[in-house]
Structure formats: C-alpha cells, structure tokens
Amino acid sequence: MAADRIRSRIPLGTPLSPDIDPSAHRFADLAVRLVLEVVDGRRPDTQLSTVLTPALVTTFSAARHARSDADSAVVLRARLQTRDARTAELFGSYARGHRVFAMAGRVVRAPARGHNRHGWVITTLWLG
DSSP: OHHHHOOOSSOTTOOSSOOOOHHHHHHHHHHHHHHHHHHTTSSOGGGGGGTBOHHHHHHHHHTOOOOOSSOOEEEEEEEEEEEETTEEEEEEEEEETTEEEEEEEEEEEOOOBTTBOSSEEEEEEEEO
C-alpha cells in the first residue's frame, strides 16, 4: 500500500537525458568493433588512432594478440547514455566463443580533423 502513495516528481513523458546524436551511436558501434578486431590481431593497430585517444592507442596496441582460432570477439550490444551535449557513456557486451563479456567507456565529441573524421573519440574504454 505504501508503494501506491510514492510518486515520481518527474512528469510522465519527460526525457531523463538529452537525445544522443545519431552519429555518436554509429561511431560507438564502429569504434568498439575496430578495437576488438585490433586486439584479436585481425586489423593493424595503426587504425586505432582514428577512434581512440593516444593513451588508449598505446594500451590497446600492447594488448594485441595474434589469434588463429575461431574465437574472435563479436559485439553483441553497444549502447550510449548521454551525460551532456558533448559526452556519452558507452556500455554493452561482446562474445568470444561461448563466453560473454562486458564493456564500458566514455565517448566525447572531438573536432573532426585529420584521422578523426567522425567527430567523436573514445577517451576511456574497459573490456571485461
């Protein structure tokens, strides 16, 4: 009964966060797939500079594995939650063989120039 009396102060239909730019969704999906392909050794690590900050490029280049087995990483879900107009939190999951892993990170709007033509960059990324 007490639960019936508790009401949200947020009117129905009010968005909890600003809408995310559709280009951020496309970028996040592309970027996570690219990172996993580099870590698996299916792509050269030089391609990471288009989607990651320089510190993360170094980190994920060092984590690179030459995999010859069929257990390549496959993105299952990549989602974004807006923090503000320039920042979104990235979260999702990926599979390697029969195992499912989590991922999380932060995507920030960046000036589109040079190798970064997407207008977004991943500043933090954790692969579980």
